[in-house]
Amino acid sequence: MLIQSVRFDGSPRLHAMMTDAPLPVGARAVVQGKRGPEVATVRTGPTPRSEDGRYGMILREATPEDLERWAELAREAEDLKWFLRARVRARGIAAKVVAVEFTLDGNLVTISYSAEERIELGSLIADVRGHTRAKVNFAAVGPREQAMMIGTLGACGRENCSSNHLQEFAPVSIRMARDQQLPLNPEKLSGPCGRLLCCLQYEHGQYQDLLKEIPRKNARVCHTESGACGKVTKLHPLTGSVDVYTDEGLLANVPASALTVLKGEANGGAGGGKAKERRERPERER
Structure with a gap:
């Protein structure tokens, strides 16, 4: 028994399915999932089955x-929606x-809805049964799932990630x-x-690594060559530099490698770094 991943209409997520006769990538297949028989698109080639996985089944290539x-x-689902x-x-x-979705045998209709609070669905169930004899299943979805199902454009001008390629919604803070x-x-x-x-979340790990190399915001720093000191006002992780407001009232962009953090000024977090701690105050401030 082999495994192939399929993608259901209206979702980018891949679902692993068992198969006895592998189908070519891109083929439309009838699969047995949690809800019943549905049509999906084969997205990956066959791979060996893992014993600890839970899988649906590819029944046949769609006729x-x-x-x-x-x-x-x-x-029919669009009209009902x-x-x-x-x-x-x-x-x-x-x-x-x-969204409204039927299984291929027409025995189940799943109605996905979003609501801020708990709602009474009894009246809607009666409305659905006036249009179909299928068993009715209401499924509450969150804002991200809603965007995935409907599909929209992101700020970048491309299709939003949730409906294009994301396999799961990772926490974003x-x-x-x-x-x-x-x-x-x-x-x-x-x-x-x-x-x-x-x-x-895509580049957050890289930014965390870059921030380890520069002083945090508001840290007191001194230039290793000139001895001029001041406070960090802005961080530039991609260039490895910071803006420093000096005690003389000047604003300068300085590479983090040319700075030392005064003793007692902690690094880390949103702009903490490994900048060498200054063990003694410069001559000009003694």
Whole structure:
């Protein structure tokens, strides 16, 4: 038994499936997942099965009849989605119907919705049963999952990462923006989902390594050659330099390698470094 990964429509995530007869990459296949039979696209070649994995099953390559039925169900799901959105507005329910999906056999319809608070779904279930005999499953999704399903453009002008390639949503914190010296403007740091940009995590590790080599912000430093001292006001991790406001009232951009941190000034965190600690005060300040 071999393993191939497939991608379902409307999601970039790969799902490992067992198969007896490997299919070519890009082929449309009927697979047995958690919800039932669905159509998915094969995205990877066959690999040996791992004994500790939990897998679905590739049943067969999708036939023209399967694809026609899948397209018909997609149209039915789209009509049902807009009908439910209208019913939600008419009833004043504080929720948004994000997506509606049928299984290939038509026995299950999954309705994904987002809501800030717990809502009563009984009336919507009755509306769905007026349009289909399929079993109804409501699934609450968060803002990131919603952006993944709907698909939008990011600030970079490309398709947002969550609907393009992300396999999981890693935690993103405001500390990542601080470490990258970005302005703490919510409009600049938020993605289409209203949460912090997923891409803040991509280079965070590199910034953490760079920050170890420079003094932290507000640290007292002295130039190793001139002896001029001052306070660090801004960090430039990519160039390995900092802006220093000197005691003489001048602002200078200085390489971190040319500075020493005065004794008692800690490094680390958002701009801490390995800059050599000065063991004694310079002659001019004694």
